[in-house]
Amino acid sequence: MQATRPYADKMLEVLQTVSERATEYKHPFLIRREGKRAVMILVTTDKGLAGAVNVNNIRTGTRYMSQHYPDQQRYVTLGRKGRDFLLRYRRDVIAEVSNLPDRPSQGQVLPAVTVALEEYTKGNVDAVLLCYAKWVSTLKQEPTVRVLIPAEIPARERAASGPRADYIYEPDPESVLDGLLPRYVETQVFQAVLENKASEYSAKMIAMQNATNAAGDLIDSLTLYANKVRQAGITTELMEIVSGAAAQEAST
Numbered sequence: 001m002q003a004t005r006p007y008a009d010k011m012l013e014v015l016q017t018v019s020e021r022a023t024e025y026k027h028p029f030l031i032r033r034e035g036k037r038a039v040m041i042l043v044t045t046d047k048g049l050a051g052a053v054n055v056n057n058i059r060t061g062t063r064y065m066s067q068h069y070p071d072q073q074r075y076v077t078l079g080r081k082g083r084d085f086l087l088r089y090r091r092d093v094i095a096e097v098s099n100l101p102d103r104p105s106q107g108q109v110l111p112a113v114t115v116a117l118e119e120y121t122k123g124n125v126d127a128v129l130l131c132y133a134k135w136v137s138t139l140k141q142e143p144t145v146r147v148l149i150p151a152e153i154p155a156r157e158r159a160a161s162g163p164r165a166d167y168i169y170e171p172d173p174e175s176v177l178d179g180l181l182p183r184y185v186e187t188q189v190f191q192a193v194l195e196n197k198a199s200e201y202s203a204k205m206i207a208m209q210n211a212t213n214a215a216g217d218l219i220d221s222l223t224l225y226a227n228k229v230r231q232a233g234i235t236t237e238l239m240e241i242v243s244g245a246a247a248q249e250a251s252t
Contacts, residue, residue, distance in 0.1 A: 035126030044082035051203035061131035
């Protein structure tokens with residue numbers, strides 16, 4: 001996950017420079033549509049015991065869709081947990097990818113992204129969204145919703161001093177932008193999958209640690225209870241022996 005962050009940042013930097021050169025060209029992925037239809041790429045895990053990662057992702061994603069895109073809601077799922085939940089509640093799942101390995105490749109994620117992009121290109125939806133668990137630290141994973149399309153390219157920060165690099169594009173900035181924007185979306189989704197993987201294993205580690213601590217506390221509690229019961233049994237036996245001896249002496 002950390003190794004792909006510089007690549008994603010550099011992709012954004014190149015996209016910023018190209019968009020500055022192609023100022024009059026508007027790629028379809030940059031045009032905002034008026035409408036309340038959307039497809040969301042929902043990233044979850046394939047297995048459970050991951051704390052609240054899946055619940056938070058599903059709740060955040062479905063709530064965002066209901067609030068902002070009530071007319072039509074479609075989903076592309078990456079992960080079995082999200083797929084099963086949406087199908088159980090009869091949501092419109094148009095594509096899914098599950099059983100991703102611990103180190104997924106971009107090619108394994110690409111089919112789901114392609115389906116979402118085709119829905120937007122055909123005019124079936126007005127936006128493409130992404131929901132995943134952003135890894136902040138081992139103890140913190142934030143459910144995050146991002147708008148992939150229409151793509152919002154932030155303006156490049158101006159350097160305070162020093163020369164500014166200028167690039168020559170072949171064949172032209174517009175053609176480069178046409179090829180770069182789909183790759184940019186694919187990179188963002190792939191980065192989200194890796195972030196979610198890191199969040200999954202961090203949550204699993206914390207969940208297993210909590211389970212181990214709870215099991216230890218239960219063992220200590222049961223051990224103390226067993227010792228009390230054993231001590232009470234010994235005390236009862238001693239009382240019976242003393243009472244029996246006293247009764248025997250009284251009879252003699």
